[in-house]
Amino acid sequence: MNCPKCGAAMNHHAEKPVEPITPDEERRASEGGIVIVEAHRCPRCGVEDARRVTLSYV
Amino acid sequence: MPDDSPLYIPVILGTVRQGRMSERAARAVHRQLARWPNVETELIDIAAMPLRTDGAGQDIKDPAFAAQMTRADGLVIVAPEYNRAAPGLLKHVLDTCLKEYIHKAAGIVGVSAGPWGGTRVIENLLPVLRELGLVCIFWDVNFAQVRRAIDEQTGELTDPRQAERIDKFIAELVWMSRTLRHGREQVALEPRPA
Numbered sequence: 001m002n003c004p005k006c007g008a009a010m011n012h013h014a015e016k017p018v019e020p021i022t023p024d025e026e027r028r029a030s031e032g033g034i035v036i037v038e039a040h041r042c043p044r045c046g047v048e049d050a051r052r053v054t055l056s057y058v
Numbered sequence: 059m060p061d062d063s064p065l066y067i068p069v070i071l072g073t074v075r076q077g078r079m080s081e082r083a084a085r086a087v088h089r090q091l092a093r094w095p096n097v098e099t100e101l102i103d104i105a106a107m108p109l110r111t112d113g114a115g116q117d118i119k120d121p122a123f124a125a126q127m128t129r130a131d132g133l134v135i136v137a138p139e140y141n142r143a144a145p146g147l148l149k150h151v152l153d154t155c156l157k158e159y160i161h162k163a164a165g166i167v168g169v170s171a172g173p174w175g176g177t178r179v180i181e182n183l184l185p186v187l188r189e190l191g192l193v194c195i196f197w198d199v200n201f202a203q204v205r206r207a208i209d210e211q212t213g214e215l216t217d218p219r220q221a222e223r224i225d226k227f228i229a230e231l232v233w234m235s236r237t238l239r240h241g242r243e244q245v246a247l248e249p250r251p252a
Contacts, residue, residue: 011242011243011244011245011246012246012247013161013241013242013243013245013246013247014160014161014191014242014247015247016156016157016160016191018156037156037157037160037191039157039160039161039191039242041242041243042243043243043244046061046063046243048128048157048158048242050157050160
């Protein structure tokens with residue numbers, strides 16, 4: 001993930017499990033997936049960002 | 059280059075009750091934290107926030123509070139003990155953010171009118187903060203018999219040993235905040251072994 005401010009590659013430091021909230025997340029979770037929030041911070045300018053991802057283990 | 063800019067560690071005053079004694083405790087801790095070098099802080103009073111009740115969680119996120127949590131490197135949460143638990147509105151506010159808290163430090167200040175110093179509200183909050191992605195430090199601050207602990211006129215602590223305990227708490231919180239900032243910036247998750 002690149003920094004939305006300076007474009008540098010961000011440091012991916014966490015994957016926090018969270019509850020599914022969208023129908024697609026709920027479907028994928030019911031199939032054995034796990035919903036996470038990926039947390040990133042820019043080592044150049046300190047911007048923090050995150051995105052929701054569903055990991056699939058099936 | 060490591061980010062050596064000042065840490066931002068706000069103090070959240072976690073009750074909206076009229077006549078709340080926790081405000082004195084929050085102001086005492088905030089005053090002491092503001093003297094700490096290389097730390098910026100402010101008092102966030104949940105009573106001054108727009109507390110929506112027409113939804114819950116991140117659906118009712120307050121942009122100003124979310125921006126403060128995004129900027130924060132650590133948090134001090136001042137919580138009175140109401141019937142052994144944290145105030146419901148404090149939980150309501152904390153639940154409005156998630157990504158903003160991840161891998162950031164948190165320290166809890168428990169406040170009670172009785173002798174236990176908010177010990178039970180601290181225990182009550184620990185699993186909540188962990189679930190939010192915060193990293194709790196092992197020092198707490200306990201304000202037991204809060205009416206006696208802080209001078210009503212001056213707002214000063216009546217026992218100077220309490221100031222020393224608060225400094226210990228802040229020192230640990232600053233260390234954890236600095237370390238976690240470095241980790242967020244520089245230490246990536248290890249890839250899964252093949």
